[in-house]
Amino acid sequence: MIRTAFLEKPEELVEIALKRAKKRAAAAKKRSRKPELKAVYFSNYLMERLEKAAARVPSEAVLGPFAYELLLTMESERSLKQMRSHFLTAKKLLARRKGSALRGIRREREGSLKELVGRSSSVMKSMKETFAKFNSLQKKLRVLPQVDGNAKTVILAGYPNVGKTTILKRLTGSNAEIASYPFTTRRLNLGYFEWKYMKVQVVDTPGLLDRKPAKRNQVEKRALVALSHLADLVGFVVDCSGQAAGFGEQVRLFESVKKEFAGKKFVVFLNKADIAEDRQLEEARGRFPGSEIIEFPPEKGAELREFIGKRLY
Numbered sequence: 665m666i667r668t669a670f671l672e673k674p675e676e677l678v679e680i681a682l683k684r685a686k687k688r689a690a691a692a693k694k695r696s697r698k699p700e701l702k703a704v705y706f707s708n709y710l711m712e713r714l715e716k717a718a719a720r721v722p723s724e725a726v727l728g729p730f731a732y733e734l735l736l737t738m739e740s741e742r743s744l745k746q747m748r749s750h751f752l753t754a755k756k757l758l759a760r761r762k763g764s765a766l767r768g769i770r771r772e773r774e775g776s777l778k779e780l781v782g783r784s785s786s787v788m789k790s791m792k793e794t795f796a797k798f799n800s801l802q803k804k805l806r807v808l809p810q811v812d813g814n815a816k817t818v819i820l821a822g823y824p825n826v827g828k829t830t831i832l833k834r835l836t837g838s839n840a841e842i843a844s845y846p847f848t849t850r851r852l853n854l855g856y857f858e859w860k861y862m863k864v865q866v867v868d869t870p871g872l873l874d875r876k877p878a879k880r881n882q883v884e885k886r887a888l889v890a891l892s893h894l895a896d897l898v899g900f901v902v903d904c905s906g907q908a909a910g911f912g913e914q915v916r917l918f919e920s921v922k923k924e925f926a927g928k929k930f931v932v933f934l935n936k937a938d939i940a941e942d943r944q945l946e947e948a949r950g951r952f953p954g955s956e957i958i959e960f961p962p963e964k965g966a967e968l969r970e971f972i973g974k975r976l977y
């Protein structure tokens with residue numbers, strides 16, 4: 665599980681820092697030491713929180729290559745870097761303020777502590793937007809799927825609206841959203857089934873359009889990230905009724921995805937056979953020469969589990 669933590673508002677952090685500093689300085693024996701201690705505790709608390717926040721901006725090393733690449737479909741690498749550097753720059757500024765306040769206090773300059781609190785508050789206030797971005801990033805981290813790295817994985821990919829999520833449901837009982845319009849699935853849906861006491865992970869992906877890789881949007885890229893990092897087997901789902909897309913487009917997409925992920929094992933699932941005409945089924949069978957094809961009526965989940973299990977293990 666990825667650890668997430670939200671930040672309070674900058675002004676709330678300042679309040680907390682002040683309270684803690686007062687409390688801790690009150691425990692000091694020497695009265696003359698109190699202002700100095702207050703300044704130290706106040707600044708250190710804020711600096712520590714900023715440093716922790718910077719460390720919580722995820723990196724590839726922490727998330728692993730799959731989750732990190734998936735995160736990059738929601739948040740740019742540039743924005744992650746910026747966030748980290750904003751936190752660290754603010755921390756540095758606070759350190760400087762602390763230094764000059766301590767010098768002032770030692771020279772018994774009037775108002776040094778007050779000035780420190782005021783100036784540090786402005787630094788913190790300037791971080792408002794970064795704090796908000798950081799919190800929205802934490803929400804994104806929470807929706808990253810928790811994949812099982814030990815289970816063999818089949819990826820369901822294909823054109824939008826061909827029935828990928830419906831197949832996930834038939835295989836695993838998942839209740840991910842199914843709808844009669846394209847682009848229903850915008851994130852990866854995961855489900856599991858057992859085959860001969862072995863765990864199979866099924867990943868349903870957002871629909872892909874037949875277009876150049878450079879043209880693909882962030883939602884489509886999530887499917888590609890799953891294909892690239894998780895696939896032990898790719899179940900390419902084809903709507904053979906023509907309801908979702910024509911054969912031409914679906915075959916072209918199949919060819920290009922196969923090329924992009926050469927080395928992965930592909931099988932073709934001919935879906936919506938129940939509403940396809942005989943001639944459409946006949947045509948579909950001939951459109952994927954050299955590929956293994958399975959046709960199944962919607963209720964045959966068990967048959968499909970067997971088919972997949974045998975090819976994975």
Ligand SMILES: Nc1nc2c(ncn2[C@@H]2O[C@H](COP(=O)(O)OP(=O)(O)OP(=O)(O)O)[C@@H](O)[C@H]2O)c(=O)[nH]1
Nearest residue numbers: 824825826827828829830843844846847848849871
């Ligand atoms: N008749 C028939 N309809 C199906 C079959 N499988 C799916 N559908 C319907 O096709 C529509 C799309 O199904 P989804 O499972 O949401 O398709 P998807 O490929 O996940 O779509 P996106 O997430 O938008 O890419 C829904 O209205 C389903 O009920 C099937 O085997 N037969």
Ligand SMILES: [Mg+2]
Nearest residue numbers: 828829848849
């Ligand atoms: Mg779907």
